[in-house]
Amino acid sequence: MADTKVRDAVRIDPNREPIVVVDDLHIIYRVFGAGGKGNAASAFSRILRRESRPSMTEVHAIKGLSFVVYRGEAVGIIGTNGSGKSTLLKAIAGLLPPHSGGVYTDGQPSLLGVNAALMKDLTGERNIVLGCLAMGMSPQETRAKYKEIVDFAGLKEGFIQYPMRTYSSGMGARLRFAIAAAKTHDVLLIDEALATGDAKFKVKSKRRIEELRREAGAVFLVAHQLDVVKETCDRVIWIDEGRMHMDGEPNEVIAAYTAATGK
């Protein structure tokens, strides 16, 4: 296996400034599933027996990941479904508590996920304003950025006045990305959010990611389309079953990944 190269230790480059340090991270989360008989009597007997919740299973999603990401890097994270990519991003964003180990970041990471609809009953217009204000912009800054966001999202004429629930998944993802990208983030985490965009939008978002990197931040990208990762990222981490499998040059890692998964 090609993993011996990285599995042994984390290399630290003393000449570069780190922005994200992941230190032997373990994530275990609980899933409360649809279990039990699901009627009142079984719920009552469960409480009497002092069981906590029906069919609670623990998932050990991340099993000891360690790596360092430096300023100005765009890191692609690849792996098969269920390998822990999204969980890792949530942990870096501070949305999932580490079971052990830790994630250290400079500034506040922002996660941009595919399901991160803002407020679906409100118009795109209001979502832009609220999103900007929530990110801490002043009303003046919001007004100044508004046009830029609308242009970037490239919505069809008039759609900005419709509630977001009427948007197609591609349109919603574009608007969300445009809002989140309007602000300079120290660490931007993108989870499949670009997957639904069309070719034109991909070019635009690639350019924006470049800009964010130049503004001394770091970008993480989870994507199943390997060509997107290859074009956008300058480093790729391959995760398998919650463990580090390979970490290095995009071409090298993607070639190994393609060979292993038999694509």
Added chain:
Amino acid sequence: MSHPERLGSLGGESVGTIAEPPHVNDTLAAYAARYGLKQSAARPTLRKYIQDVWARRNFIWAFASAKNISMYTESRLGQLWQLLTPILNVAVYFLIFGVLLSGRGAIPDYLPFLVTGVFMFGFTQRSITSGSKSVGTNLSLIRALHFPRATLPLAIAVVELQQLLLSLVVLLAIVVCFGEPFTLNMLLFVPVLMLQLMFNIGASLVVARIGAFNRDITQLLPFIMRTWLYLSGVIFSLPSLMKPGSKLSHHPWAAELLKANPGYVYVELSRNALLGKYRHHVQGLNLEATSQMWLYGVAWAVIALVGGFLYFYRAEERYGRG
């Protein structure tokens, strides 16, 4: 290329690797600390948090307005429901308690008495019920963007304030229709409203935290609120129940407890401010000191706001997880 310095931190618990010594992890953590990196899941200091919330004041207002607008978009009458809902509420209570059970005997001008009670108590009641859902219904927003979560229950309290201000138009119209003269005393209603708003914000922060981690509370709250409504003298006058010779007068501690109840305090203070005839009626009973009620009102507002904010803040890093 520089020689990378090596810090041994293992990539996992895979078979055949020796368990790493604990100090190895310290080095990676120390390396992070040397560059001023912070745990991403950490909660900011209280001072920083308050500054953050203050910096989001525009967000709170915009969010509240947006909620108010989207609330009735699916109904044909739209925003008219903001006025119709309080009017219908009053009509139902008046039909039952004013006409069928004729509870109005003792109280002069029962309708303004009832309307004030229903609106002012409803203000607190709705702030608490929607506050308990404020984290749960905005999970997508919480998971998408970083902002101080206390802004959500705060926005809910502002939504309810905006709704109340519309209901107050109905209330003032009724008060005027019943021939209540405009007096300086009515100005006291403004500080009452401010105190009640402070109390509502505090209470909704508390239930927001409880509701975020324990959804059972949203099933339970309607029952608690209904009990509280009856205990707060919204549809009948508590002072009248405390008359000498009544059941409550034999249990003075129970009467004192009822008088300290914040629901009762704010409703009664509003009535005192707005309804001259009712004020004279209650003063005639000589049962409650207005100064004591003001004291309770201020105390509840401060305790709820400060305590609620601290309570909500202490779980800040855990909202939206799982």
